[in-house]
Amino acid sequence: MRKFTIPFPDDWHLHLRDGATMAAVLPHTARRFARAIVMPNLNPPVTTTAQALAYRERILAALPKGIRFTPLMTLYLTEETTPEEIVRARKSGHIHAVKFYPAGATTNSAAGVRNIGNCYAVLETMATEGLPLLIHGEVTDPQVDIFDREKIFLEEVLAPLLTRLPQLKVVLEHITTRDAVDFVNNAGTNLAATITPHHLAMNRNAMLAGGIRPHHYCLPVLKRENHRAALLEAATSGSGRFFLGSDSAPHSRYRKESSCGCAGIYSAHAAIELYAELFEQAGALDRLADFSSRFGAEFYGLPRNTGTITLIKEPWDVPQQYSLGSGGALVPLRAGTRIRWQVCHD
Numbered sequence: 001m002r003k004f005t006i007p008f009p010d011d012w013h014l015h016l017r018d019g020a021t022m023a024a025v026l027p028h029t030a031r032r033f034a035r036a037i038v039m040p041n042l043n044p045p046v047t048t049t050a051q052a053l054a055y056r057e058r059i060l061a062a063l064p065k066g067i068r069f070t071p072l073m074t075l076y077l078t079e080e081t082t083p084e085e086i087v088r089a090r091k092s093g094h095i096h097a098v099k100f101y102p103a104g105a106t107t108n109s110a111a112g113v114r115n116i117g118n119c120y121a122v123l124e125t126m127a128t129e130g131l132p133l134l135i136h137g138e139v140t141d142p143q144v145d146i147f148d149r150e151k152i153f154l155e156e157v158l159a160p161l162l163t164r165l166p167q168l169k170v171v172l173e174h175i176t177t178r179d180a181v182d183f184v185n186n187a188g189t190n191l192a193a194t195i196t197p198h199h200l201a202m203n204r205n206a207m208l209a210g211g212i213r214p215h216h217y218c219l220p221v222l223k224r225e226n227h228r229a230a231l232l233e234a235a236t237s238g239s240g241r242f243f244l245g246s247d248s249a250p251h252s253r254y255r256k257e258s259s260c261g262c263a264g265i266y267s268a269h270a271a272i273e274l275y276a277e278l279f280e281q282a283g284a285l286d287r288l289a290d291f292s293s294r295f296g297a298e299f300y301g302l303p304r305n306t307g308t309i310t311l312i313k314e315p316w317d318v319p320q321q322y323s324l325g326s327g328g329a330l331v332p333l334r335a336g337t338r339i340r341w342q343v344c345h346d
């Protein structure tokens with residue numbers, strides 16, 4: 001196939017940041033996706049409906065003229081979040097999920113949750129209101145090896161949570177292990193998962209073999225090849241429990257190329273094209289439309305998009321970096337390499 005058309009896709013996990021960085025990265029997503037679930041891990045975090053609505057206005061104001069894009073807002077769960085805030089969020093019509101960061105698990109997660117047991121009143125209200133919980137599924141115990149943090153989270157945190165709140169809709173975000181794939185496949189239909197292009201494309205050798213590559217460092221960290229293969233199988237399986245979430249996470253070059261580089265991989269410049277390459281390699285290009293444009297909307301209970309997007313097999317070269325406006329720059333995934341597919345705009 002040289003050209004194909006799919007319903008306009010959605011990105012169910014995206015970091016837009018704020019200010020100049022947001023203005024620099026937002027056009028990449030808005031050209032490719034009709035909607036995106038926008039992560040609330042700003043500094044300070046987006047913990048209230050009022051903050052989420054103000055953030056939404058800033059996103060809409062930063063959109064390039066003539067581009068239609070709907071930001072789907074989220075709240076950042078803390079141990080102080082109240083059931084009333086959840087009701088307010090639902091009523092606003094613009095807040096579509098609540099994000100659970102275990103405190104210390106990742107970028108801007110210090111204000112996250114230490115003990116999810118302290119959040120049950122809020123989680124019960126979310127179950128009643130039909131508001132999904134999005135989970136960064138890693139334990140933070142320093143005793144636990146970083147490559148095992150997702151697997152241990154499934155056993156120690158997620159399984160008891162689902163048993164206690166079977167009606168709560170949960171998305172296990174950016175899964176990285178065969179264990180997570182099996183867990184989702186064996187759980188009830190209220191559990192789904194997003195999968196990033198980088199976890200589908202790379203194993204940990206891409207980060208550590210032949211030199212340390214900070215632009216391939218993200219959380220949860222890349223795993224062994226066996227896990228990558230399981231993710232690719234899940235994404236292309238046709239199961240509605242797995243859908244697109246890029247986790248595109250812009251950080252400036254100097255913060256990544258550092259003696260303590262931060263976590264996050266930027267993929268918004270080519271997100272749908274990268275998934276197209278991966279699905280094509282797996283011989284499953286016909287399954288991309290459901291993964292990118294249907295399953296997520298169905299899980300969130302949102303209508304599917306009406307427009308379409310066309311991808312054409314015309315190679316293009318990814319720049320070495322993109323400007324971040326205020327003097328900084330970021331290094332995108334696949335910088336300086338050729339991508340086989342591009343979005344066709346005629």
Ligand code: NCD
Pocket residue numbers: 015041106107136217218219220247249250263264265
């Ligand atoms: C994300 C970020 O930079 O905000 N980083 C990452 O490595 N994925 C946070 C997150 O989603 O964990």
Ligand code: ZN
Pocket residue numbers: 013014015039247249
């Ligand atoms: Zn993320």
